[in-house]
Amino acid sequence: MIFRQLFDQQSSTYTYLLADSAAGEAVLIDPVFDQVRRDTALIEELGLRLLYTVDTHVHADHVTGAWMLKRRTGSQIAISATSGAEGADRYLSHGERCRFGARYLEVRATPGHTNGCISLVLDNETMAFTGDCLLIRGTGRTDFQNGDAHAMFQAVHHQIFTLPEACLLYPAHDYRGLTVTSVAEERRFNPRLGGQLCEGDFVGYVTNLRLPHPKQIDVAVPANLKCGVADNDPTQMAEPDWAPLTYTFAGIWEINSQWLEENLRSVQIVDVREPDEFDGPLGRIPAAKLISLGELAGRADELSKERPIVTVCRAGGRSTQATVILRQSGFQDVANLAGGMLRWRAEGRVVENASN
Missing domain, CATH: 3.40.250.10 (Rhodanese-like domain)
Known part of the structure; x- marks a missing residue:
């Protein structure tokens, strides 16, 4: 299997490419519009066919690259059925599978950051992609877009912490340059919900974060509710036209x-x-x-x-x-x-x- 972890510095977003090298089929998790050119180049250089882009939720800090990648590669757009987004080709529900070659990602509903958050678990449970639900030594915020601290606590414990302890966890964001964690680490060391912390402890923690809203929220959310198409159509990326x-x-x-x-x-x-x-x-x-x-x-x-x-x-x-x-x-x-x-x-x- 081919696996690449890509990073957008402006929004601190991780995008993940997974592919079955034998079949040449790939999926891309949480693509960023500003990095579509980069992602397309990598896919072409590796000789892959992009089947799906999967957004783990309706992002508030960047515009998804899903629609632009569909235009460039013919890939299908996938997002949670409870996301409220329009224009997707496939709406995912808990327990569904996104297949690429002989491999697949299992969809797990992990609401809390938003109502439509999902996590994606690789078929052999060695890797999981947790979106903005569980971060490295942290969690997503729960104070907008139908966030729910109680739902997040339950989702983490029932859908993520039940995975094998050695399962590697890859979040949609990290603001300190950390790249990966594991179920065992987060169950023990996560300061918001690890160890002996109960649901009440977690709710009290996240409801008092007092974080400013993301700078791009007024642009990103409306665009992402259309799978990357904004009213001013940001999909027309400037391409050099003086030569092929x-x-x-x-x-x-x-x-x-x-x-x-x-x-x-x-x-x-x-x-x-x-x-x-x-x-x-x-x-x-x-x-x-x-x-x-x-x-x-x-x-x-x-x-x-x-x-x-x-x-x-x-x-x-x-x-x-x-x-x-x-x-x-x-x-x-x-x-x-x-x-x-x-x-x-x-x-x-x-x-x-x-x-x-």
């Missing part, structure tokens, strides 16, 4: 080499190799400008911000870093030639000053 580009999981835009060969004069080609390489046997792309990587930051003002830039090197590594340097210098339309001159020559594309 591919976005990688590493966060780099890469250019289509055929398009580049056909449009050499419409872009600035910056070759970041050393001078001896630039004049060496691999040759160079016509009209390329030599600025070695170590000099690029100091010579960026030699380039125009009015025309797109394509960076190139021997194999595509140094030119990847060059795109980062250029973006830090204020250049927006920048792409890397993946594979560099080695791939360019292997594809038989036009060069000058090359040795045969």
Whole structure:
């Protein structure tokens, strides 16, 4: 099985990718709209087909990426039947299974943070995804969206703490950089409901948290009640339109080499190799400008911000870093030639000053 834990820094949200590697089928838990491009790149690089996005609840601190991922990948949107959300393809009830290949996630109703919260338990009970119900040494808040402290206490004890002690628990959020816990740890050490703490102790704790409402609640909740579609349609993510580009999981835009060969004069080609390489046997792309990587930051003002830039090197590594340097210098339309001159020559594309 493939498992990846992804993080959105702005909302401190964890997104989880699980896939059956043999079948190539995947599910994505709690996707974030701002990270759709990243998540899509990872799914494509791993050669997976996304079957479902599953939101553990109607989030108040970010807009879900469910609808945008459906547009990009054809995945189905799944959410709790009691969430109140419109536009999902599948409404989940307690005990249902979300299958991907030979594996599945079991749905467990864990209300309390919101009325429609669910947790997802892997088929062999080695992993569970608890949304905002049970956090690492904490729990979700219960003071809005039909929250109920009594319901949360019961849900944790009956649906999560009954799992095997070694079962790893993955929350939807963590604000301290913690990534995973276990049933045994939380049963013993959770300061809100672990050890000998009773339901009354828990209710008294969470009803006196006095937390400010999430900053994005007025935008996120209405959008998430439509599975990610807001009134102003935030699904139109800005995509570069100056060339056919591919976005990688590493966060780099890469250019289509055929398009580049056909449009050499419409872009600035910056070759970041050393001078001896630039004049060496691999040759160079016509009209390329030599600025070695170590000099690029100091010579960026030699380039125009009015025309797109394509960076190139021997194999595509140094030119990847060059795109980062250029973006830090204020250049927006920048792409890397993946594979560099080695791939360019292997594809038989036009060069000058090359040795045969």
